[in-house]
Amino acid sequence: MTLQPGDPLPPAPRVAPDIDDDFSRGAFSDAWVLHYLPHWTTPERSAARWGFTSAGLALRIDQDQLDWRPEDAPLRVSNLQTATFSGPAGSAVGTHRHRPDGLAVRTPTPTDLRYAPRAGRVDVTLRASSDADCMTAIWLVGTEHEDPRDSGEICVVEIDADALGEHTSIRCGIKAHHDDRLTTDMITTTVPHDAGEHLTWTVVWGGGVTTIGCEGIVVAEFDQSPDYPQMLLIDIFEMSPGTGTYPKSTTVRRVKAWSTRSQ
Template sequence: MSLPEPPARRPDLDDDFAGPRLRDDLWIDHYLPQWTTPDRSAARYDFDGGGLRLRIDEDQRDWRPEDAPLRVSNIQTGTFAGPLGSGRGTHRHRPDGLVVRTETPARLLWAPRAGRVDITVTASVDEGCMLAAWLVGTEHLDARDSGEVCVFEIEAADLTTARCGIKAHHDDRLRPEMTEVRIPVDAARPHTWTAIWGPEGTVIGCEGVRLYRSAQAPRYPQFLLIDLWELGPRTGEHPKTARVHRVRGWDLGG
């Protein structure tokens, strides 16, 4: 089944990553900076004429010592955290007592309650890597507002499939609903993923083809995160890379 056409109006978020710098009105180039330190959360990236090239460099530090070995380069459309030492903040995704280590002011650059996002990427082919895009609850209004729309998770070990769906995290109004889907195109070439979420549920697709539908959807502000991971020990040659070519987003929250 085909995806619906995007809204006729101009998107609220539109970035083709032409460079030479990342737009700071749209993106924060740290992965969940409140839970770690800036030297560990900072993304490695550059612009090479084909968009934003996310990198994992050989000297890149693990995101948190407790999570080693795990390195990530990420861009996200906002941040929220409570005071230092507290457990408040966006994406409390780990059960091991995340606490705020870096004071992080609230910035809601793009955080719709309902919307559509089209993300054009080239997945990583490098050993041990995963490219992912998530919409995660900001939690700045209520700690339960933590549910996630997983747009895609693509591991370099298998570029024919992706994981997508709903993750409840700390939101007892949602239930986990993840699935594996077959990618209808070559993920090692530029291709576009779409997520549409709102009162009628969630739809996820790739290259105009609907791959997933759920009656569920978070009903509170969501940040967009796009990240490249190196999971496990350092192996092979670095840098390891993936590309983000364009992102368009529409706030349909009314």
């Protein structure tokens, strides 16, 4: 059945989720790697800045935080992800080859698939950052450990701090990257909520369809889906350091995730 914006999302699977982390309880499961794509940089640059609060897990940008990679500066990131993969040091083999100009592995990482289903559902409850020059994002990306073409991305949501309000402008969709079986299809749309408050964002993908929702309601549906292992990333980016006050943060309250097809 084709779903339209404004329709109710399908119910969650009736089986126990692979991940069910309520960060307001002040603990992690072993699903998470607290680095951002660590193979393309060095540990002191990829490591998340974070802390627990009564509201959940605060992913922070601190004033003394280094750029993720000097070549991508200005860009500082704190991120959670559910898998790692890379080739040897100096190679161009690894998850999310985000640029073509001399990208090389600096910190080899093992193939570690903590949550990387070919199809599934993810519900993330978070409060987007309202801090200057920040973007909050939830996305899934192909691990590439089986095939370098397996690089497609599901952008569940990108939320710019200056887009927050009673109605929030967001971006979502599919990014093909190096996968010629997919077509990039990103949209900008509005949800009738202030994303600076805790909202639950949902993605359901598999069988050639990707559905994205907010607060139980469909935001968009796309007639394609990656058909290979996808890892989950949740992050805050700061694109032009030096403005606003520190620390900057986004707060993740809860993550529930299911695999609906075997890895």
